[in-house]
Amino acid sequence: MANIKIEMSKEQYETLVESVFLGSWMVNSTKMELDEAFEDVRELVLSKYKEGNLEDRITHHEQLGVHDLDVDYESQLLATYVEEYDEFSFWDKLVEKLVEKKMTELYGPLEGEMTEEHMEKRLELEENIGRKLEETGVTKLSFDE
Template sequence: MGKVNLELSQKQYEKLVETVYLGTWMVNSTRMELDDEFEDVRELVLAKYKEAELEDRVVHQEEMGIYDLDVDYESKLLDTYVEEYDEFSFWDKLVEKLADKEMAERYGANQDKMTDEMMEERVQIEEKIGQKLEETGVTKLNFTDE
């Protein structure tokens, strides 16, 4: 396979560093072993940090032979992007799971093929649940058999 060369401005390289870091973090955050292909790309991108004058954001850990983000810069990226993503995806996934539960109660657990009417009903259920959660948060959720 051929090689691809990119010419980036310093600002574009900074965004590439952030993108690669966040993507690699997402892929590897739930694994016991790092994905080597993602790690190889991360290393390749971070290795150019001096050319972009990012010594304040990227560090080379010579004893381990790896490049990494400065701890403060890494924390800033996690706070800025991951926290917001986690918050959004939590509510989105909660609505989805509660709608799954409601649909299973109405139509049974095995809904291999949903009809148009069922899909429309699911959308309405999701909207209703989403609106309720916006109004009350999780304070009104009840999981007891009362």
């Protein structure tokens, strides 16, 4: 197996550390067992922390043989990127699910490719529901139970 070497600036290394942390966090955050392939890459990248002058952000746990981000640095990354992503994806997914529900009410279960009429209606619903949610948030959502 051929090894790959990458040269990068310290700023690029810091961005790589953040990217690898966020990527492995996303992959593993919902699993009972860690994805070892992602963890191996994470460990490899973090192990170069001294070369990247990130001693204040990455620590090595000798007993466990692993590297970790400093708790404050990790919290900062989660707050900066994950919370923003969660907020955006929540609204995006909510619109998608509400549109699917409305489309099923209007046309029954849609199977196969959508007709042009269905696509136009879906776009119209996405726009209307998205605008309504932007104006009111979830305060006007109701469920008939």
